[in-house]
Structures are given as C-alpha cells and as structure tokens.
Amino acid sequence: MKRRNFIKNASIAGAGIAVANIISSCENKNSKVATRITNTTKIPLVIATWHVKEATAKAWEILEGGGNSLDAVEQGCMVEEANEKGQSVGKGGLPDREGNVTLDACIMNKKGDCGSVVYLQNITHAVSVARKVMEETPHVMLAGEGAKKFAISQGFQSENLLTDASKKAWEEWKVEAKYKPIINIENHDTIGMLAIDKNGDISGACSTSGLAYKMAGRVGDSPIIGSGLFVDNEIGAAVATGLGEEVVKTVGSFLVVELMRQGKSPQKACEEAIRRIVDKPDSDHKNFQVGYIAVNKQGETGSYSIHQWFSMTKYQNGMNEQIQSDYVLKES
Ligand code: SD4
Numbered sequence: 001m002k003r004r005n006f007i008k009n010a011s012i013a014g015a016g017i018a019v020a021n022i023i024s025s026c027e028n029k030n031s032k033v034a035t036r037i038t039n040t041t042k043i044p045l046v047i048a049t050w051h052v053k054e055a056t057a058k059a060w061e062i063l064e065g066g067g068n069s070l071d072a073v074e075q076g077c078m079v080e081e082a083n084e085k086g087q088s089v090g091k092g093g094l095p096d097r098e099g100n101v102t103l104d105a106c107i108m109n110k111k112g113d114c115g116s117v118v119y120l121q122n123i124t125h126a127v128s129v130a131r132k133v134m135e136e137t138p139h140v141m142l143a144g145e146g147a148k149k150f151a152i153s154q155g156f157q158s159e160n161l162l163t164d165a166s167k168k169a170w171e172e173w174k175v176e177a178k179y180k181p182i183i184n185i186e187n188h189d190t191i192g193m194l195a196i197d198k199n200g201d202i203s204g205a206c207s208t209s210g211l212a213y214k215m216a217g218r219v220g221d222s223p224i225i226g227s228g229l230f231v232d233n234e235i236g237a238a239v240a241t242g243l244g245e246e247v248v249k250t251v252g253s254f255l256v257v258e259l260m261r262q263g264k265s266p267q268k269a270c271e272e273a274i275r276r277i278v279d280k281p282d283s284d285h286k287n288f289q290v291g292y293i294a295v296n297k298q299g300e301t302g303s304y305s306i307h308q309w310f311s312m313t314k315y316q317n318g319m320n321e322q323i324q325s326d327y328v329l330k331e332s
Contacts, residue, residue, distance in 0.1 A: 044072075046193060049291065049293055054079050056193075056315040059072040059073060074131055076195070081124050090124050090126065096210075103210075104117065105117055105127045106225060106229055107127055107131050119147070120143075121144075121148060122148060123156050136154065180287075191206065192222070202233050202237050203237075204229045204230070205229070220248075224248060227251055228240050230256070231257075235297060237294065238269070239293055240292050241289075242288065243288040246277050252273050253292070265302060267303075268302070270302045286329065299316070301314060304328075307329055310324075311324050
C-alpha cells in the first residue's frame, strides 16, 4: 500500500486565508480512501454584539447556503429590528425624551461602499433603508424626514414603532426624567454584525434605536462609518456598542481595523481601542459601557469591553455560541 498525505488548501480569491481542509488519504492500486478529515475551516462565519442567536442563525443560514456576507448581515440585523422585545433596536425600541422612537443604522460592503440612515422614524428595517441608500443613491447618509421619504419611495411601510411596553417604560421614566445611560440594558442591545462569506469577503451592519431617553435629534455612533462600524475587506472589520459619544470621540471601529492592519489580532485591537477610552485623563468610564467586536481576514475574532457582561454571539463551523467578553473593570 502506498500512503500519501496531502493538504488541500481551499482557494479563496485574492487572499491568503487560513482555510485548511487537511485530508490524509490511503491509496492502493484502484482505490483512494480518505481516512481522516480535520476541518479547521474558519469561514464562513458571523459574529454579532450581545446575545442574538436568532440573528446569527439567520445570517448563518444565508452564508451556509453560499450567500454573500452583505445579505447575511442585513438579514441578521433585520431579525432584531423586528423583535419587539429588544428595546434598543427597531420596533419596540425605547424612545427619546419626547416619546419618539428614532433609529440609526448603517451597512458596509466588501468594496468599502456604505450607506447609513440617522434619526429615521416609523420604519422598522432601518438597516435595509441604509442598504438602499448605499445602492440606490449617490449619497452615503440620509437623515430624518428625508430618510423616511426615501424609504417610503423604496416601498417601505410607515408604522408606529412605539410598543405598549416601551411607551410604559418611557412614561415611568418621565416621572423623574433623570438621564443616565444605562450600562448593559438587559444584556441585549444595539445589534452590530460582521460576516465573512465563503469567498472570504467581509461585510458589516449595525442598527439601533440609540440611547433610551436621549435628547430629540441625538444621533449616536452606530450610523457613523468609522465609529460604529468599519469594514476593510483586505484587513477585517469591527463594530461597536455602548455609549456612542465615547465611540465617536475615538473613531473606534476604524481604530480597531487600523490596529489589525498594523498586525494586532482582533482581540488585541479591541483591547487597545477600549484602552484609548479608559486611559483618557479624567475618564468617566466607570459610568458607561463601550464594547467592540472584530474579525480579521483570516476569520479570527475578538471582543472586549469596559464593564463585565458584554458578550458576542458567534456562528462558525456550524456552532452558534454566546461568548462572554473580557473587560477592563475587573473589580466592578
Ligand atoms: C448609541 N451605540 O446610540 C449606541 C447605543 C448602544 O448599547 O450601542 N447601546 O450610542
């Protein structure tokens, strides 16, 4: 019997992606029998902020069926936008001080094209409107009434996004009307999602109703390309959650991707970006949360936050898992 081992590298367009299906085979005159298959395939994969297994399952379904990462992140985010129980995304989101639910969202594809909507009202699937901005307009960002008008022109339905539960919460809040961003709202928050498809192409998306009881007109980091989300198909992608003002001040997601470009792993890049916030003189970080998740071109992932209880959901190699994030404030 002649024994031969060979390594078959899956060919991935334009990148040295670490996809290795290692097959040891036994060969005799007429037959070749694969005796062992060690599958270390890292792609496709999808990761998302917080505990959102239904959203990652939807994205995975698309990726596993050979679909592209852009469709995967859009449709994954749509699951949470439609989930009325999630009070910080889409329908059922907590309103601003005046009782209006206003949405921010963005999306970015493998080419670095992007679209975003800010201060959008009465449209559940803000991420899909952002995609239409990217694909159907000469612009990157539409706001408020203009964004809504555009959405309606694209066939989106206008609906009331303030559910009874969110209205009740707002009415209770109004009694004292004290404004303080809440850390880790119900462990389920703004959705940020990053995916790599079978071709090795990366896309990302983000959708939120922003901070509960914010000032009317306030826009956070989530629809700001480079702050709430950044994708560079050569390097990787990152997405943020938490107090948007602090993410914007450090252009957080772009920073994470640039750190990966300099050679840091996704984990180390997220850690460094959080440190930039925490290490500022007189930083008030004990009173707010920021978390990042990131993926690099090789399909390695990372996540890090200021406070405990931030998590990432990852669907890779057929496994949909919630992974607790490491964090800075060990004593909190
Ligand atoms: C914002 N970053 O509007 C969003 C909110 C968020 O966890 O992510 N909350 O600032």
